[in-house]
Amino acid sequence: MRIDAVDFFYASMPEITLDADGSQDALLVRVRSGNDEGWGECEASPVTSIAAFVTPRSHGVCRPIADSVLGQRLDSVSDIARITALVRRNSMDLLQAAHTFSGIEIALWDLLGRRFGEPVWRLLGGRRAYPKVPYASMLFGADAQATLEAVREAVAAGFQAVKVGWGSFGQGSVEADAEQLAAAREGLGPDGLLLVDAGQIWVDDVASAAARLPALQQSGATWIEEPFLPLAYRAHAELAAHNSSVGIAGGEGAHSAHMATNLIDYAAVRFVQIDTGRIGGIGPAKAVADYAAARDIAFVNHTFTSQLALSASLQPFAALADHRICEFPFAPSELARAITSDQLEIVDGELQPLDAPGLGLRVDLEAIRPYLHQVEILVDGRPLYADHHLGGTPVGNSEP
């Protein structure tokens, strides 16, 4: 069977704020092959990612993603690795390629899972899927009191683990950060798992990060996430050399498996966090999970968007019993909630990866229709892309 069509669905909330809330828009991908279809999601800039699919060729290794996907054979999981290698080679100089291909690759797994009647984690070689401990991911409140209340809400909703991040953390005084951390711990209670996300705020300034270690340690934080730019390995390693009880976490920015395993090898992260919607899909994420597991580094998903993205990001470590922590989008946008008609349920504080074909969820196209946008890209008046699947001009991406 061949890949017959790749269609993108760009949806957004009516207004996009400047909050670091990645669920405000979405780029869904539908792949069709014969009578089967699969869905994926790019955690990426939608219009830029669509452009990378259709952009005119620049030279032999700067080709649009479409060139390496449309018309390709898709009979077994080994075809996914083959197509991945094609994209890597043919789009070597197209920086956005990994973000665009991530959603496609996820959709290929979903499609094959549905065709074969197996969950993706089983296609990846897993025997069973183990429950995870989901943490509620949220932004710091405007002040310590707001953070306290937000964390209490998550606890009331049944979470035993909470991650707070962004907001003004790391930008003001060490004392202000300490107050925020104390409030988060107070809201969580003494036994809950507290995780903290710095959002790259210290760039590569080790001293500013190290100044927060005592407060992080006092609040019993398990990790400090993304203290620095994702490629500033030396800064990470220097912070790790403080031997704090607080581990360094990172990896959401990884757009290749090597970029993530380098964080383990050179940046001393204890937790590697992978978004399948950015790293190039489920295959590279699985490679990172195996690499991490062999080195006693915890693999964690990164997910701040929909349940579809959550299910995709669980697949690479669903079968790893000892890798328990799992990010769960606690308060996603209306749009993100509308994307799938079913949801992963938290039972007794645990999240069980689905044992159903593919990613195990149905995309509800009718529910997201009010949020959809039509994208057109033209060169010399000739449309390279138009969402004819949304009722637009009958030209574009489905015809290679």
Added chain:
Amino acid sequence: MRIDAVDFFYASMPEITLDADGSQDALLVRVRSGNDEGWGECEASPVTSIAAFVTPRSHGVCRPIADSVLGQRLDSVSDIARITALVRRNSMDLLQAAHTFSGIEIALWDLLGRRFGEPVWRLLGGRRAYPKVPYASMLFGADAQATLEAVREAVAAGFQAVKVGWGSFGQGSVEADAEQLAAAREGLGPDGLLLVDAGQIWVDDVASAAARLPALQQSGATWIEEPFLPLAYRAHAELAAHNSSVGIAGGEGAHSAHMATNLIDYAAVRFVQIDTGRIGGIGPAKAVADYAAARDIAFVNHTFTSQLALSASLQPFAALADHRICEFPFAPSELARAITSDQLEIVDGELQPLDAPGLGLRVDLEAIRPYLHQVEILVDGRPLYADHHLGGTPVGNSEP
């Protein structure tokens, strides 16, 4: 003075082949501030890079490049670093950002250089510019004889150094590669500098790369360039551990200064090759040049396109007397030759960085007009971008 306008010019040859010849298209950037203008070039996928400039915001740190550039103050070189930090923060999750911003950042330097009447290398703190030894960069011929003839042409044109790469190198037998290398050395003569570019062909397979080391050494190659994926540091370090006389070169894929300095710290490269049109512009390239110089690693430009790109890529190491090797596009496309009305001249086998305001070259808009394309990007029928500077719809990027 504010940044009033950023305009993109996408030009290409009438036909784009699958050769690894990056000069087949170009994305030029013109920045205007008051009465001044400056020009830069992205070494990147044109339509994708334009999309990253105008794409609708996804969230606080996934914003279009335009948000961090248009309307910004531009009075001194410190403003360039400030704008760079803004882009890095506001477009953290927009993968294509570095490629798009590279051309803009180069144009900002060119603009300030013209405004102040100084070459960019002097704005960077250089006292004088030193001559470089340009190497003719070419693809391997279809067979050894073709390579021999091509190298002879470069020698006849006055080059003392030649780089051959890509083609079928590394994909066939070790013997076939050895023949190609011997032919290149024969064409070059015993004293010329021979450089070899593997174009990432071995991915992360150290054994396949190591199998070519004897032939590389026998042909007296100075470096083997990009044997592996640019983030596969461990493979690089393992190849370097063979202690061959042939050094490892790499870095053209770097889209941040850290990505390049990591090649020095963890991948044991002896030559770090930076394209200012990809790494984020001249500022990050200068940071890499200083880092390399302090560690006795040779800094080399990567340039396979126009003279404008060449002049930009020379600036970061123009003042470093000991860093002598310089890539020179030997046989660029008609389009690439048309971009500037003046050229850098090779005299007695040496190339002197220009001592003229900005990048020292004039873009010839009339000459490239036959190659220009009009790009339009629309969301819900609303144009986000239209090249009104080319005579298109009077809407788009110049009005923030």
